[in-house]
Every structure is written in C-alpha cells, then in structure tokens.
Amino acid sequence: MNRNTGFSNLKKGIILSLPIMLGYIPVGMAFGSSAVSLGFAPLETVLISVLIFAGSSQFALITLMNSSHLMAFIIPVFLNMRHIIYSSIVAHKIKISVPHLTAFGLTDEVFATSVNQEGDEKMLIGLEIGAYFSWIVGTMVGAFGSSKLLEYDSLSRSLSFSLVSLFFGLLIPHLNRREIGSAILGGFIAGMFYLLNQASLGILLAGILSPMIVNLLRGKENE
Amino acid sequence: MNEKMIHLLVIGMVAVSTYLMRFLPIVFRNRIKLDKFAEFLSNSSIAIISALFITSFMSSTTGFLDLPVAIFTLCSVFIFYKLWRNLGLSILIGVLIHFLLSLIFPNL
Incomplete structure (x- = not known):
C-alpha cells in the first residue's frame, strides 16, 4: 500500500468516526461531571479517560470506587471482557500490523462501525483517533466545567442521573427476546443484593450467575 | 498507602x-477458540449492565417522590434512543429533561 492510500484510509476512518464523536462528547461530559460529583479530582477524571478509554467500565469504576476498591477493579475488568471478543473478530477480519497501537482504541462503537465497513488497519486507526479525542474532550469539559455546574443543586442531581441514563441506554439495544432474560436476571440479582446493602457483590454475582442460569434454562428448553 | x-x-x-x-x-x-466463551461473555455483559443500571437507579432515587421524574427521564431516553439511535444525544436530552422537571417540581 502506498503512502497516499494509507493517508486516505486514515482520513476515511476519521470521517467515519463523526457519528461516534457526536455520541462520545456528551457522554464524556456526563462522565467527567459525574466523576467530579462523586469526589474525583478533575485531573484524575481526565486520567481515567486517557488511560482506560472504555465508557461503561469507567462509569462502573467511579461508581464503585468509594464503596470497595476491589470491586472497582473487578467489575470494570469483568465488563471489559467483551473486548476479547471484539479484538478476536477484528483480528480475523483486518490484517493488523501494529497491534500495540490498534488494540488501544477498540471500543464498542469503534468495533461496531469497523465490522460494518470495508477497510484496513489505517481506517480503523482513523476511527479510533476520532473516537478517542472526542472522549477526552468531552471528559475535560465535564470535569473542569462541573465545578461551576455543580453549584446548582438541581443541575448536579440531573448530571448524576446521567449515569443511570447511560446504563439504561446501553441496555436498550439488548431488550430483545434473546437477551432480555440475562438483563432481567442481572437486574433482579443486583436489586436483591442492593437491598441487603451488598451492591458490589450483587453486580459481580449478576455477571456470573445470570449467564449460567440463562444457559441452564435454554438447555432445558431444547431438551 | x-x-x-x-x-x-x-x-x-x-x-x-x-x-x-x-x-x-x-x-x-x-489460538483463541471463542464459540462457547462468546455466549457466556455476551450474556454476562448484558447482566452486568442491567445490574449497574438497577443499582445506580436505586441509589439515585432516594424516595417515592423522586420516582416520577426518574421514570419520565428514562422513558424520554428510551424514546429518543429509538428515534435517533444515538446514545450520547439521548442521554443529553435525558439530562435536560431531568433538569427541567427538577426546576418545575422542586419539591419532588
């Protein structure tokens, strides 16, 4: 591949990332302001986005950090295990020559966009660049602007509620016949444990027990 | 430390x-064979997202008075997500609706 083709594919990737950017900036802002409202310093909040770059697990991290450090590590890692699948699929579809760079930006949205497009590794990197910088910019605006925003009690409560909205929004695409069982079971287990004052344990058990129960029930259905 | x-x-x-x-x-x-592992991880991710949703919902709604605003906000997130398929914008609209409802009904 010549240099011009490589650059044009990189540009194509950045252009393709525009819808992702549109989505990432407000969620990044919500993440930044939520983290600060939960007691994280603005710089620490930006550092989380710079180093981790995985939306839902970052929200899980900031939610759990004040209750249990162990769970603040285990739950995000557990949530991010789906990236094993993403990377494996992408590696089989696209020839990857710089895995240490390409791997970093493989988020849900980048993965979903890349599997629906014909392109090479440069296009994938272009997608990742657009997504990554919009996520950082969103986080910075939310984190550094939130001290002004949080002076207003109503606004502060609404920004904190964005966390609930995010998890709900991530759940909506899975509210179909095949996946709703896992969602209901996971929510039920977590709700029960929350009432017993064991929220973190409930989330972990939801992630382990729900797929096991769903598989068991499907097995019985198929018999 | x-x-x-x-x-x-x-x-x-x-x-x-x-x-x-x-x-x-x-x-x-x-070297990676994903067939059985993939389904477990997929179901597990959905269950964890749902668990995080329920836990954050229960901790953010401190009483029955918070419920109408919370439920109305989530309904609007659902509707706007179905209309636009854009998570970021749907959440942004959700935050605005929650904020407006909190201003209109400050005692809720």
Missing part, C-alpha cells in the same frame, strides 16, 4: 487489564 494512591493504583490496574484484553487476542488470534 493513602486513598489517592489507591485510586491511582486501581485506575492503573483497570487500564492495563483493559488494554491486555484488547491487545492479546490480536496477538494470539490463531
């Missing part, structure tokens, strides 16, 4: 683990 250092350590550990989960499958792509 003080609290700040523990925070940074946890952030670093999550960052390294997340990166390795993205990086290693690319390096070892010919």
Whole structure:
C-alpha cells in the first residue's frame, strides 16, 4: 500500500468516526461531571479517560470506587471482557500490523462501525483517533466545567442521573427476546443484593450467575 | 498507602487489564477458540449492565417522590434512543429533561 492510500484510509476512518464523536462528547461530559460529583479530582477524571478509554467500565469504576476498591477493579475488568471478543473478530477480519497501537482504541462503537465497513488497519486507526479525542474532550469539559455546574443543586442531581441514563441506554439495544432474560436476571440479582446493602457483590454475582442460569434454562428448553 | 494512591493504583490496574484484553487476542488470534466463551461473555455483559443500571437507579432515587421524574427521564431516553439511535444525544436530552422537571417540581 502506498503512502497516499494509507493517508486516505486514515482520513476515511476519521470521517467515519463523526457519528461516534457526536455520541462520545456528551457522554464524556456526563462522565467527567459525574466523576467530579462523586469526589474525583478533575485531573484524575481526565486520567481515567486517557488511560482506560472504555465508557461503561469507567462509569462502573467511579461508581464503585468509594464503596470497595476491589470491586472497582473487578467489575470494570469483568465488563471489559467483551473486548476479547471484539479484538478476536477484528483480528480475523483486518490484517493488523501494529497491534500495540490498534488494540488501544477498540471500543464498542469503534468495533461496531469497523465490522460494518470495508477497510484496513489505517481506517480503523482513523476511527479510533476520532473516537478517542472526542472522549477526552468531552471528559475535560465535564470535569473542569462541573465545578461551576455543580453549584446548582438541581443541575448536579440531573448530571448524576446521567449515569443511570447511560446504563439504561446501553441496555436498550439488548431488550430483545434473546437477551432480555440475562438483563432481567442481572437486574433482579443486583436489586436483591442492593437491598441487603451488598451492591458490589450483587453486580459481580449478576455477571456470573445470570449467564449460567440463562444457559441452564435454554438447555432445558431444547431438551 | 493513602486513598489517592489507591485510586491511582486501581485506575492503573483497570487500564492495563483493559488494554491486555484488547491487545492479546490480536496477538494470539490463531489460538483463541471463542464459540462457547462468546455466549457466556455476551450474556454476562448484558447482566452486568442491567445490574449497574438497577443499582445506580436505586441509589439515585432516594424516595417515592423522586420516582416520577426518574421514570419520565428514562422513558424520554428510551424514546429518543429509538428515534435517533444515538446514545450520547439521548442521554443529553435525558439530562435536560431531568433538569427541567427538577426546576418545575422542586419539591419532588
């Protein structure tokens, strides 16, 4: 591949990332302001986005950090295990020559966009660049602007509620016949444990027990 | 070790683990068989997202008076997500609706 083709594919990737950017900036802002409202310093909040770059697990991290450090590590890692699948699929579809760079930006949205497009590794990197910088910019605006925003009690409560909205929004695409069982079971287990004052344990058990129960029930259905 | 250092350590550990989960499958792509593992992980991710939703919902709604605003906000997130298929915008609209409802009904 010549240099011009490589650059044009990189540009194509950045252009393709525009819808992702549109989505990432407000969620990044919500993440930044939520983290600060939960007691994280603005710089620490930006550092989380710079180093981790995985939306839902970052929200899980900031939610759990004040209750249990162990769970603040285990739950995000557990949530991010789906990236094993993403990377494996992408590696089989696209020839990857710089895995240490390409791997970093493989988020849900980048993965979903890349599997629906014909392109090479440069296009994938272009997608990742657009997504990554919009996520950082969103986080910075939310984190550094939130001290002004949080002076207003109503606004502060609404920004904190964005966390609930995010998890709900991530759940909506899975509210179909095949996946709703896992969602209901996971929510039920977590709700029960929350009432017993064991929220973190409930989330972990939801992630382990729900797929096991769903598989068991499907097995019985198929018999 | 003080609290700040523990925070940074946890952030670093999550960052390294997340990166390795993205990086290693690319390096070892010919050795990984995903057939059974994929379904478990997929169901597990959905269950965890649902668990996080329920936990954050229950902790943010402190009483029955909060419920109408919370439910109305989530309904609008659902409707706008179905209309636009854009998570970020749907959440932004949700935050605005929650804020407006909190201003209109300050005692809720």
